[in-house]
Amino acid sequence: MKTTEEKKYTFRGNTYPCCASLTMGIIGGKWKTVILYHLMNETLRYNELRKSMPTVTERTLSLQLKALEEDGLIERKVFTAKPPLKVEYSLTEFGKTLLPLIQIIADWGVVVADKYSK
Amino acid sequence: MKTTEEKKYTFRGNTYPCCASLTMGIIGGKWKTVILYHLMNETLRYNELRKSMPTVTERTLSLQLKALEEDGLIERKVFTAKPPLKVEYSLTEFGKTLLPLIQIIADWGVVVADKYSK
DNA sequence: GCAATAACGGTCAAAAAGGATAGTATAAAT
DNA sequence: ATTTATACTATCCTTTTTGACCGTTATTGC
Numbered sequence: 001m002k003t004t005e006e007k008k009y010t011f012r013g014n015t016y017p018c019c020a021s022l023t024m025g026i027i028g029g030k031w032k033t034v035i036l037y038h039l040m041n042e043t044l045r046y047n048e049l050r051k052s053m054p055t056v057t058e059r060t061l062s063l064q065l066k067a068l069e070e071d072g073l074i075e076r077k078v079f080t081a082k083p084p085l086k087v088e089y090s091l092t093e094f095g096k097t098l099l100p101l102i103q104i105i106a107d108w109g110v111v112v113a114d115k116y117s118k
Numbered sequence: 119m120k121t122t123e124e125k126k127y128t129f130r131g132n133t134y135p136c137c138a139s140l141t142m143g144i145i146g147g148k149w150k151t152v153i154l155y156h157l158m159n160e161t162l163r164y165n166e167l168r169k170s171m172p173t174v175t176e177r178t179l180s181l182q183l184k185a186l187e188e189d190g191l192i193e194r195k196v197f198t199a200k201p202p203l204k205v206e207y208s209l210t211e212f213g214k215t216l217l218p219l220i221q222i223i224a225d226w227g228v229v230v231a232d233k234y235s236k
Numbered sequence: 237g238c239a240a241t242a243a244c245g246g247t248c249a250a251a252a253a254g255g256a257t258a259g260t261a262t263a264a265a266t
Numbered sequence: 267a268t269t270t271a272t273a274c275t276a277t278c279c280t281t282t283t284t285g286a287c288c289g290t291t292a293t294t295g296c
Binding site for chain 1: 127128129130134135136137138139140141142144146147148149151152154155171172173215216218219220222223224225226227228229230231234235
Binding site for chain 3: 045058084087
C-alpha cells in the first residue's frame with residue numbers, strides 16, 4: 001500500500017488531482033468569481049452585469065457566462081423572441097451551494113485590501 | 119453621484135476591480151490552492167510537496183512557491199548552507215488567515231466530486 | 237429614414253500560464 | 267569512482283486565457 005494519495009476528483013469529464021483543484025477548475029480564472037459575487041443576491045441582465053464589471057470585455061463576459069452555465073452554476077433565461085433581447089442571469093440551486101465560498105472569498109479580499117491600504 | 123461601483127482593491131502594487139478578484143489574484147491559478155491545502159496542517163519539504171502533487175512539474179512548483187512566498191502566504195526556511203539543501207515550507211500567520219477559505223474550497227470539491235461520481 | 241439598443245458571436249492578436257527536458261552544486265552512500 | 271539525493275534554475279515550447287475591435291438582428295424612439 002502506498003502513502004502517496006492516488007484519489008482522483010472528477011466533474012463533467014475533467015479529472016483533477018486534488019479536491020481543491022477541482023473547485024478552482026470550476027470557479028478559477030479572472031472573472032468567474034466576480035460574476036458569481038454580483039449574482040449572489042440578485043438576478044441581473046447582461047448589460048447590468050457589464051455595468052457592474054466595467055473592465056471586462058463583452059466577449060470575455062459572454063465566454064465566462066457560458067462556461068458557468070455549462071457547469072450548471074448559473075441559469076440563463078430569455079424573455080423575448082426577437083432583438084433587442086432581454087436575458088436574465090441568476091444562480092441555480094447548485095450555484096447557490098457556492099454562496100458561503102463566494103462570501104468568504106469576497107470577505108478575505110476586503111480585509112486584505114483594507115489592511116494594506118495606506 | 120454614480121451608482122456603478124468605482125471602489126478599487128489593492129494589494130502589493132496590483133489593483134483589482136472587485137474584492138473577489140483580489141482574492142483570486144492571490145490564490146488563483148491551477149496549483150496555489152493545492153499547495154496551500156497540503157500545507158494546512160504541516161510543514162513540508164520541497165520533495166514532500168512534490169510527492170503530494172505528482173502531476174505538477176518542478177518548474178511550476180518552484181514558481182508557485184516563490185509567488186506564494188512573495189505574497190507573504192508561506193515561509194521558506196533553509197536549514198543547510200550547501201547542497202543537498204534542506205528547505206521547509208509552511209504557512210505564515212498571514213497565510214493562516216486563509217485556512218477557512220482553503221477548507222471550504224476543499225470541502226466543496228469533495229462534495230461535488232462525490233455527487234457526480236457515478 | 238436614421239440612430240440607438242440588447243445581447244451577443246467572430247476574428248485576430250497579445251499575454252499569461254503551464255509543461256518538457258536538461259543542467260547545477262555538493263555531500264553522503266555504495 | 268560512481269551513483270544518488272536535494273532543491274532548485276534555465277531554455278524552449280505549447281496551451282490557455284484574455285483583450286481589441288467589428289458585425290449582426292430586429293425593435294423602438296426621434
